[in-house]
Amino acid sequence: MKYEDNEIYKTIGNWRKFHKFIVKPFSYFFSSLILRRSLLKAIGEVKGKKVIDVSCGDDKLAVKLMREGAKVTCNDLCIESMKPIMKYKMKFTNKNLLDLTGDYDVVVFKNTFHHLKNITQIRNCLKVLKRLGKKVVIMDIDDPRKFWLAKIWNTYYRKVLKDQGNFFIGYDNFKFHVMDGFKKNKISFKRILTIKGFYMLAVIEEND
Numbered sequence: 001m002k003y004e005d006n007e008i009y010k011t012i013g014n015w016r017k018f019h020k021f022i023v024k025p026f027s028y029f030f031s032s033l034i035l036r037r038s039l040l041k042a043i044g045e046v047k048g049k050k051v052i053d054v055s056c057g058d059d060k061l062a063v064k065l066m067r068e069g070a071k072v073t074c075n076d077l078c079i080e081s082m083k084p085i086m087k088y089k090m091k092f093t094n095k096n097l098l099d100l101t102g103d104y105d106v107v108v109f110k111n112t113f114h115h116l117k118n119i120t121q122i123r124n125c126l127k128v129l130k131r132l133g134k135k136v137v138i139m140d141i142d143d144p145r146k147f148w149l150a151k152i153w154n155t156y157y158r159k160v161l162k163d164q165g166n167f168f169i170g171y172d173n174f175k176f177h178v179m180d181g182f183k184k185n186k187i188s189f190k191r192i193l194t195i196k197g198f199y200m201l202a203v204i205e206e207n208d
Contacts, residue, residue: 015160023156030195035139036061038192039108042137042203046070049105052132054097055112058084066090075100098128107133113140115165119177122169126181135205138178142191142198143168150197174200 024032039061043051047069053062056074058081066072066088073091076082086092093100097112107129116122129136144150145168157163169177175189182204190201 019161027195034194035110035192035199036064038190038199038201039110039137039139040064042190042201043106043108043135046106050103051106051108052100052102052104053108053110054100054129054132055110056085056108057081057111059110060085061108062090063088070106073102073104097125100128100132102132104133105135107136109136110139111141113138113174114168116167118167122177123181126177130182135203136182138200138202138204140174140200141168141196142174142200143170144197146170147197149195153196171198171200174202178202178204 043065046065049070050073051062051065051070052073052075053059053065054075056062056076057078062072062074063085071091073093074082074085075093075095075097077094077096079094082092109125109129112125113122116125129138141150144154158166171189171191178189179187184207186205186207188203190203192199192201
């Protein structure tokens with residue numbers, strides 16, 4: 001089963017320009033920039049390291065890591081979503097998460113849990129992430145139904161952008177499943193407030 005949304009760029013039509021030139025720049029300063037800074041801090045030093053962004057989309061986080069000296073692999077089921085960053089000298093793959101293999105120093109897995117269907121799929125994803133790399137950084141949105149502003153953004157993504165991701169878990173469940181999937185690892189958690197609501201961050205590292 002393909003665990004990521006591959007249809008958004010085919011369905012939003014004329015709303016694509018509105019989102020690209022109005023919504024996205026606005027949300028960048030009050031959400032994306034905040035989250036990127038948190039991710040970069042969590043990822044840490046990357047010079048000379050092998051990094052994979054499992055569901056990269058058009059996010060230039062991978063470009064930033066590449067410029068800092070990382071050997072970056074960008075992966076996404078939707079090739080269309082990666083086109084804005086495919087001009088950069090990075091490795092690009094188009095694989096289902098469950099088919100990914102390799103041995104990376106850092107694995108970045110963001111904004112994908114809510115595109116899954118159930119807890120079993122989350123557990124399967126965690127198994128793959130565990131075998132992919134030494135350090136795993138996971139970020140996803142906290143359940144938007146708990147925060148009124150997050151509800152508005154979620155409605156926009158579902159109704160306007162036709163985003164199919166609607167399987168949300170709360171922070172407590174997020175921590176429980178990550179800890180269950182990485183029982184022998186060192187894990188730190190953080191909850192980050194943005195204009196789109198709270199996001200959840202987990203940093204998993206091998207014990208010394």
